[in-house]
Amino acid sequence: MDLSKKKNNELLAELKDLTGQERLLVTRVLLYLQEVEKRKLFLEEGYSSLFAFCTEFLLYTPAEAQVRIEAMRLGKEIPEVIEKINEGKVSLSNAAEAQGHFRREEKKRVVPKAEKEEVLESLYDCTTREAEKKLNERYDPEAKVKLSFYASPELLEKLEKCKGLLAHQNYEGDLAKLIEILADKVIKEHDAPVRGAPQAQENKTRYIPKSTQAFVWKRANHQCEYEKNGKRCSSRHALEIDHIVEYAKGGSNKPENLRLLCSAHNKFRNFQQSG
Ligand SMILES: [Zn+2]
Structure with missing residues (x-):
């Protein structure tokens, strides 16, 4: 397939059309998975779970299998969600993320269908990050994200030095707290108001005041x-x-x-x- 001669607008229109077809296929996969689960076909075929069926028989990666199963389960309770995924109003991963939150919340209380519908509606046209934020705010306001990275000896030394310098604000030397203090400092410095209105500078120099x-x-x-x-x-x-x-x-x-x-x-x- 040689796409190099296609005009930009054609390329984009056709790509948009393809993603529509892709979503249609995804929603069909969800409906087929529902039926496989209903018939317990995965057990009959020798898989202990739908997840094992998805990864070992359908050859999805664990993450791919997970989002499809979550979205499919949500679609069982709220069939409209499948339609919304097809329309592109809710992404597959946002539907899956919502279902994950509902599932965890249901360990504590019954989550009414109307609430789920309302939450789903709030996720229309959201990016993954926006949806995550909304869901966390609602169901997991204390949610923390684990950060991990490799630090060079030089960085470790610098962090230790900062810990010492900022010990009056962070007596325990907590690393997360330390990074927060440093981040606040950088943001504050950057946002510091500069005195005076922007000057109408003539083009004598490239430098912007x-x-x-x-x-x-x-x-x-x-x-x-x-x-x-x-x-x-x-x-x-x-x-x-x-x-x-x-x-x-x-x-x-x-x-x-x-x-x-x-x-x-x-x-x-x-x-x-x-x-
Ligand atoms: Zn940009």
């Missing part, structure tokens, strides 16, 4: 400002101030000519300009 920089960051709400057809990039990663009209082409350092871009969109801009 601190007050203008702070203004642009704040105006962008610390989020990439790349936008197309009303869809704004959600990245907050490695943001940089970009000249809308390039500085080299006479673009000014005034806020109207500045915007905040993530590193990916910054590179993309260069890619577009060079291509």
Whole structure:
């Protein structure tokens, strides 16, 4: 299949169409799994659980099997969820995530169907992260995420030093608390208001005054400002101030000519300009 000759809009329209077909297939898989479970076919075929059937017979990865089984079980109680997955209103993984929360909550109390329907509705058009946040806020407000990483001896030494320096705020030397203090410090420094309004600087230098920089960051709400057809990039990663009209082409350092871009969109801009 040679796609290299396709126009951008064709490529996107066809890809969108394919993902629609993909969702239709996924919802069919869920309905078939429901029937397999109802008939206990996995047992008859020699698998001890539907999960084992999914991983060993259907060759799903454990994570793939898990989301399908969770979503399928939710679909048993609330059949509309299957329709919503097909329509793309709720993603498979968000449906699965919701079911996981319902299942854990039901160990403590009965979760009425109406509540589940309401929660599901709140997840329409949510990204995975937004859905996770909503579900955690509702069912697991104390939820903590485990972070793990490899630290070099130099980093360990620096952390120990920080622990000592910040011991008055964190007497026990708790690592999570320490990182939180350090994060607060960086954010506070960054958000510190700069005195004076943004200066209308003439194009004598490429350097953007601190007050203008702070203004642009704040105006962008610390989020990439790349936008197309009303869809704004959600990245907050490695943001940089970009000249809308390039500085080299006479673009000014005034806020109207500045915007905040993530590193990916910054590179993309260069890619577009060079291509
Ligand atoms: Zn971006």
